[in-house]
Amino acid sequence: MSSEKMHFIVIDDSKLDCFIAEKVIQNTGKSESVKTFPVASAALTYIQSLPEDAKAVILVDIQMPVMNGFEFLEEFEKNIPCERRENFVINLLTSSINETDQIKARAFKFVNRFLNKPLTKNSLEMMLATL
Amino acid sequence: MQKAEKIKVLYIDDEPNNLVGFKATFRIDYNVLVANSADEGMEMLEKHPDIKVILCDQRMPNKTGVQFFEEITPRFPAPVRMLLTGYTDIESVINAINRGHIYRYITKPWQETDIRSAIEEGYKYFVTASMLSVKNEELQQADEELDKFAYSVTHDMRGPILSSLGAIELIRSSDDLGEVKEVMEMMEKSLQRMDAFIQNMHEYYNIKRGELQIAEIDFPSLINEMRELFSVGAKLDGTRFDITFHQDGAFRSDALTLKIILNNLLSNAFKYQKKDGDSKFVALEIKVAAGNALIYVRDNGIGIDDAHVNEVFNMFYRATSENVGSGFGLYNVKDALRKLNGKIHVNSKLHEGSEFVVEIPTK
Structure with missing residues (x-):
């Protein structure tokens, strides 16, 4: 899978963080496309509108107003059928040093990884290498 | 300890003579209520929730004093309970004391000085216990807030730092001056947000710990200050800023706390405007009458979802x-209002705007 170009979806309420993620992703040279969403519910609507076999790597911030990262995961689990979920690699982005967040995230089996902010080319490439 | 008000004491005894004697002896110093049965005692407690000390005779028909105290404890845990008894009942009394129902017992026939010192001691105990429970509640709240604080600080304060670090990393490898400028601008906003957060934290601390300085409020100068603070930004954003003010009679309060309230409500009203709205406005209306200040802050901004x-x-x-x-x-606004005994409520419709209504009584 590592030679293939991938679609990326970034969900973060901070515009700067969206921008950074977009650039870092583009700089890896492995992106087919990068879509950024400052509002989690909009990202969910977008994902639902994708064709059945669509694949993507998703980066979602944990702490966001209105719908936070965990609420997004819950909605994702509820609204996206199991067989489609496997096509998405979901990673959580966080600026918190809080262990309870990590424990909470483990409850979602389809979460791939925790990535610390700021997202760097290095940490992103390491994550992509495991796919 | 407040000594201005007399301590409310309830005395229960089936002997009418004892009741009369008790009342005659203590009514000058205490607010004495009497009842001649357990049932009547219960009624008294329901009618007077501010009874501080209860003295009850042990030997009464139908119900003993110990039984009465056991019965009332779950519903009225606060008043201090004392039993009047002869030496013959000592077994049941010891039992009751050990089970925590009774603060102390007084032997019969009672001496005036014994009762007096028992009431004074009991009242001190009552005050200490109720202060302790208030402190406990405050402590619990402070503890919860500290938890939220610790969690949020890592996000709200660390967030902008991490964003900026990420941005610096990005700029380092970029030759595109336009992009660099764009990133710098976003960094600036991010750091401004962090600065605002720290200022708000300072406000939070001021409200929590600061002493109120009550003085007559000069509303016209307060309003001028707000006008100066917001009108430049309002003009830049094309938002109309209307102020109406009417005052009947003096109003006393804490100027700094009032300023925090106005400042926050107005800054929200300007902040949460529609990006490309027509005829955007923020209206501040202050009406002072009959020792009450009513403050309305209205806008036609993005509004708040009902949920x-x-x-x-x-x-x-x-x-x-x-x-x-x-x-x-x-x-912070709500906390500030709590200190001024004020109230706030909000009427809002998503995409149409919000109205915050504040009511503050004069001090």
């Missing part, structure tokens, strides 16, 4: 993804 309208006063709650709020402002 979140009750949460906007919660600490660190943000009802919108617009990346400008600290989650502190309205919490």
